[in-house]
Amino acid sequence: MYKTTIGLEIHFESKTKSKMFCSCANNPDEKIPNKNVCPICMAHPGTLPVINEEAINNIILTGLALHCKIQNHSKFDRKSYFYPDLPKGYQISQFDLPICKNGYLDIHLDDGSTKRIRINRIHMEEDTGRLNHAPDGSSLVDFNRAGVPLMELVTEPDINSAEEAKKFAQELQLILRYINVSDADMEKGQMRCEVNISISKTEQLGTKVEIKNLNSFKVVEKSIEFEIKRQAELLDEGKKVIQETRGWHDAKQITMEQRGKEDAFEYRYFPEPDLPPLNISNEMINEIEGRLPELPEGKRIRFAEEYGLDSKSIEFYVKDEIISHYFEKIVSELKCWKEDRKCKSNFIDSVKICSNYLSTDFQSIIKNDSAMKDYDSIKLEKKITAENFAELVCMITEGDISSSIAKILLLEMYNTQKDPSDILEKKGLKQINDGGEIDAIISNVLSKNAKAVEDYKKGKQNSFTFLVGQIMAASKGKANPKTVGEILKKKLDNI
Ligand SMILES: [Zn+2]
Incomplete structure (x- = not known):
């Protein structure tokens, strides 16, 4: 059995008004080529x-x-290479003094375990333009992206599987969105992954292969x-x-050689003479630390403690900040209802029911x-x-309506x-509580279901549930389920 060792290099564009070194707009959605130059x-x-x-600041x-250590002293360096989408013939990047060092990110794996992946560094650089073939x-160059601030994160080789690599990239994307420094949309190229991977049967690492330009989580996983x-x-x-650089061939679902070790660039890094060092x-x-919002991990812990939700529900809210915000607004309303004594049921039960209806x-x-696509x-809140x-x-929690009426109501509320x-009131959906x-x-339903009654008498518990279903259907979901259960039991026992 081989042990897999993986390190990731992830680039993500910084969400700023202007580019890294000039006042041109940083607009990833600009459609007109070479407008922002x-x-x-x-x-x-x-x-x-x-x-x-x-x-x-980002x-x-x-x-x-x-969890990185922010360096008080840092500087920019020139990374020289020639490529048509790089107007300067070099990229301003950071070599030996990156801004962020020695951080980590904890990821949660499918088997329930948590793993810490160390982060070696995050440095600042600028993005290149784009080639349109x-x-x-022929090829055309669009320089709208040239000079857009780009961050590069490099992990330690702590990753041992495709699942871990994917989870790391996903959690990173979530955090970048929470702190609003990058939309990190992989489809738009705002976040790009590179994988360094080797396998070995011994403690000594095997030969490292680099897979470049992976533009979705699925491709990261599959290529590994x-x-x-x-x-x-x-x-x-x-x-x-x-030892070589490979790329992912999506149609063939394989990695393919892009360039060998002998073709590797010699970047000739040296300090950028046009920029002062960064202190x-x-x-x-x-001051910036004070701006940190609640992060995904903090939300997971809080949602478990405050609302007693299971991990699947929690993940639903962690991934969707808008729904999560909506959920918490409803929960705070529920608190008011409770305080006003309009709602007597257990608070956590109400929260769980609220969560169930929201997520399903x-x-x-x-x-x-279709109007709710984004x-x-x-x-x-305009809808409900x-x-x-x-x-x-x-x-629902007070037992005023059955779950089938609740579903009808929810849709009506949404539409009207x-x-x-x-x-x-208006739809005549009010619960029937009148015993008579x-x-x-019930009498009507029993007379039509003699077989089920007989089965129940023989000890078949399923028949009871079946009969309740028939009665609820006959009342169009309006009969108080609790009363139905009580009367039905009494009736059947007297037959
Ligand atoms: Zn510019």
Whole structure:
């Protein structure tokens, strides 16, 4: 059995108003090519770069969120290489003095365990332009992205499987979104992964292969799984793994050689002479630390403690900040209802019921509504206010409505924006609590289901549930389920 050793290098674009060293707009959605360019990002002679403070604040915030030590002294370096999308012929990056060092990120694996992955560094650099290859073989360059602030994170080789690599990248994306420094959309190229992978049967590491330009979590996972298999087969046959850079071929679902070790660039790093060194004071670090919001891990712990939710539900809210915010608004309304004594049931029970309806029925209503494709808090509350949602939850927990009526109400509330008691009244959905009325419905159902009655008498418990279902259906879901159970039991025992 081989042991797999993986290190990740992840690039992500910083969400700033302007580019890293000039005042051009940093707009990833710009459709017109070469709109956001100027002599500085186009590397005209005689121009001088100026460091973007917002980008520096962003990388400090990122470093703090990932438990890094922020360096008081740092500098920029030139990384020289030639490529058509790089106007300067070099990239301004950081070599030996990155801004963030020695951090870590804890990831939760499918088997329930938690693993700490150490982060070696996060440094600041600038993005390149983009090449658009035309079908006739020609290529056009779009420099809108050239000079956009880019962060590069490098992990220690602490990752041992495709699952761990994927989980690391996913958790990182979540954190970047929580702290709002990057949208980290992999499809848009705002976050890109590179994998360094080797396998070995001994403590000594095997030959390292680099897989570049992985643009989705799935591809990160698949390329690693493929590479583990490919390298193991080579070694099993007594062959050697060659040190090289490979890329993912999506149509063939394989990794392919891109360039060998001998083609590796010699970057000739040297300190950037046009920029002063970067001095970051402890006051500045402390001030930025104060801006750190609650992070995914903090939310997991809080949601478990405060709301007693299971890990699957918690993950639903951790991944969707908008729904999570909506949920907490409803919960705070529920608290008010409880304090006003309109809702007497156990608070945690109400929260759980609220969570169930949000993550299942409500979720499917939103999914079926094309207008809610990219919903936000305002859109959600325009459909159903937190107050109305809380009222519905109370009606359920108080036993005023059955679950089938609750589902009808939820949809009506969504479509009409009315409050649940209003709809209940107007639609004639009010619960039947009158024993006589329920008794009559039950008698009718029993007379039509002689076989089920007989089965129940023979000891079949399923028949009881079946009969309750029939009675609820006959009352169009309106009969008080508790009363139905009591009367039915009494009736059957007397037959
Ligand atoms: Zn510019």
